[in-house]
Amino acid sequence: MDEKRELVDLLRENARQSTADLARQTGLSEDRVEELVAELEASGVLRGYQAVVDWDGLDGEHVQAEVELNVELDRETKYTDIARRIAKFPEVSSLRLVSGTYDFAVDVEGESMRGVSQFVSDQIAPIPEVTQTVTHFVMDTYKERGIEFDDYDEDDRLSVSP
Amino acid sequence: MKIADRVEQVPPSGIRRFFELAEEMDDVISLGVGEPDFSAPWAARTAAIDSLERGRTSYTANRGMRELREAIQRYVRRWDLEYDPDTEILVTTGASEAVDLAMRAFVEPGDAVAVHQPSYVSYVPTVTFAGGEPLTVPTYPEDDFALTYDALREAGAADAEVLMLCYPNNPTGAVMEEDGLREVAEFAREHDLAVLADEIYAGLRYEGEHTSIATLPGMRERTVVFNGFSKTHAMTGLRLGFALAPPEAIDAMNRIHQYTMLSSPTTAQYAAIEALRSCDDAVSEMRTQFDRRRRFVLSRFDEMGLDCFEARGAFYAFPDCGGDDEAFAEGLLESERVALVPGSVFGPGGEGHLRVSYATGMDELKTAMDRIERFAADWSG
Numbered sequence: 001m002d003e004k005r006e007l008v009d010l011l012r013e014n015a016r017q018s019t020a021d022l023a024r025q026t027g028l029s030e031d032r033v034e035e036l037v038a039e040l041e042a043s044g045v046l047r048g049y050q051a052v053v054d055w056d057g058l059d060g061e062h063v064q065a066e067v068e069l070n071v072e073l074d075r076e077t078k079y080t081d082i083a084r085r086i087a088k089f090p091e092v093s094s095l096r097l098v099s100g101t102y103d104f105a106v107d108v109e110g111e112s113m114r115g116v117s118q119f120v121s122d123q124i125a126p127i128p129e130v131t132q133t134v135t136h137f138v139m140d141t142y143k144e145r146g147i148e149f150d151d152y153d154e155d156d157r158l159s160v161s162p
Numbered sequence: 163m164k165i166a167d168r169v170e171q172v173p174p175s176g177i178r179r180f181f182e183l184a185e186e187m188d189d190v191i192s193l194g195v196g197e198p199d200f201s202a203p204w205a206a207r208t209a210a211i212d213s214l215e216r217g218r219t220s221y222t223a224n225r226g227m228r229e230l231r232e233a234i235q236r237y238v239r240r241w242d243l244e245y246d247p248d249t250e251i252l253v254t255t256g257a258s259e260a261v262d263l264a265m266r267a268f269v270e271p272g273d274a275v276a277v278h279q280p281s282y283v284s285y286v287p288t289v290t291f292a293g294g295e296p297l298t299v300p301t302y303p304e305d306d307f308a309l310t311y312d313a314l315r316e317a318g319a320a321d322a323e324v325l326m327l328c329y330p331n332n333p334t335g336a337v338m339e340e341d342g343l344r345e346v347a348e349f350a351r352e353h354d355l356a357v358l359a360d361e362i363y364a365g366l367r368y369e370g371e372h373t374s375i376a377t378l379p380g381m382r383e384r385t386v387v388f389n390g391f392s393k394t395h396a397m398t399g400l401r402l403g404f405a406l407a408p409p410e411a412i413d414a415m416n417r418i419h420q421y422t423m424l425s426s427p428t429t430a431q432y433a434a435i436e437a438l439r440s441c442d443d444a445v446s447e448m449r450t451q452f453d454r455r456r457r458f459v460l461s462r463f464d465e466m467g468l469d470c471f472e473a474r475g476a477f478y479a480f481p482d483c484g485g486d487d488e489a490f491a492e493g494l495l496e497s498e499r500v501a502l503v504p505g506s507v508f509g510p511g512g513e514g515h516l517r518v519s520y521a522t523g524m525d526e527l528k529t530a531m532d533r534i535e536r537f538a539a540d541w542s543g
Binding site: 010011014017021023024025026027111155158159160161162 | 448525
């Protein structure tokens with residue numbers, strides 16, 4: 001067993017597990033678990049721990065959009081240069097360079113459709129290298145980071161069976 | 163109507179009583195379940211749906227679809243088992259049907275059938291229904307519930323015609339390594355016993371690989387191997403298993419099967435073909451999850467001072483509760499709302515133990531273990 005990989009798998013399933021429970025499941029000592037997690041954090045493998053939120057259950061507006069971005073590079077500008085600039089905006093929740101018909105896939109979050117639209121048109125589109133943006137507003141979420149947003153998770157097994 | 167004696171003499175399963183107790187209560191966390199908490203891999207389910215959409219609702223060949231038997235031939239090679247799909251493989255309605263067929267095919271009225279205990283609740287009744295006489299062979303906690311040559315000899319299994327063998331084991335989670343199996347095989351050869359090897363949990367071995375007794379010298383010709391899709395592929399409700407044996411044994415079993423079952427569920431056979439074709443990753447992911455839970459549960463029992471040997475198969479732990487297992491299980495259910503099965507339900511040698519199934523999500527498992535710890539701390543046996 002690759003110890004680090006095993007811990008990463010467990011934390012991806014549930015990052016709130018105690019060190020003791022991580023130790024029990026892996027067969028490692030608690031000290032060893034702490035040491036490995038510290039290493040994973042220090043080396044930048046584990047970048048953070050966040051909640052997976054179904055916004056439907058909260059009051060107030062929350063809007064997500066996926067933005068396709070096309071850019072034009074020149075001798076002085078690389079993808080990373082453009083990415084660095086876009087990633088700085090707090091409205092941008094994720095930013096990836098992708099293969100296919102466009103260059104960057106940008107996730108944008110905001111409190112209203114108007115706010116998100118304005119952000120894209122006022123902050124992203126004017127960047128000199130950006131040649132095109134296509135904004136897709138998220139209409140419904142069914143699954144996020146491996147977690148399904150449905151409520152029929154009922155265990156229909158008999159409570160006791162041979 | 164008069165009920166036949168051989169049926170009357172078999173009492174209802176002891177599991178039934180606990181099931182009824184648990185069903186009456188709300189908010190019970192159950193560690194009493196003998197099946198995975200996962201659903202069958204999605205690809206297998208879509209194959210079943212697809213077969214229905216295409217109208218595949220007829221009988222299949224008695225022995226099962228040839229495509230499935232060929233897939234089974236390739237599948238069991240991982241345990242060094244080699245069987246001819248035309249003559250040596252029979253697809254059955256769950257491994258349970260296969261066990262029943264074998265008992266009826268090989269047991270004469272009054273024949274002794276050695277069954278190691280504690281064991282899965284169906285073997286002894288199946289022997290009785292077939293007209294045989296069950297012979298109890300004990301297994302012991304000090305052997306980690308493995309079957310030994312001495313136990314077979316002391317129990318008088320030399321006079322038996324058939325040995326029923328189940329490793330990895332339900333209810334103990336015990337496994338047998340090749341060394342131990344060699345002893346059992348030697349006994350079977352010396353005393354000319356047929357071996358019925360229920361290997362339904364072969365795919366759920368942790369820290370080591372499963373060895374089938376049929377692969378040991380001189381054993382293939384006297385062994386029927388049972389396996390299926392219920393446990394490893396989380397397909398319990400689809401009811402599909404299979405038997406592997408030399409041609410004359412499969413012929414005999416198929417003679418009963420063709421008149422009583424005709425063929426196993428067609429939809430399930432389509433699901434099984436896909437399960438064997440493309441679901442290895444899903445199966446190994448489930449095994450990984452079971453293994454984590456296994457280590458977690460064993461570690462918690464160790465910390466709370468309940469003696470529990472290191473179960474390395476299936477999805478059961480079998481701790482010693484230090485007293486009356488039925489009283490423990492009932493008390494735990496009433497005061498802490500955790501259902502598990504008292505070991506005595508599984509026959510002699512099970513008393514004083516609890517079968518704890520860890521086929522339950524990690525969050526519930528954590529809560530259940532907290533509750534067991536709280537209950538055990540105040541329990542005086």
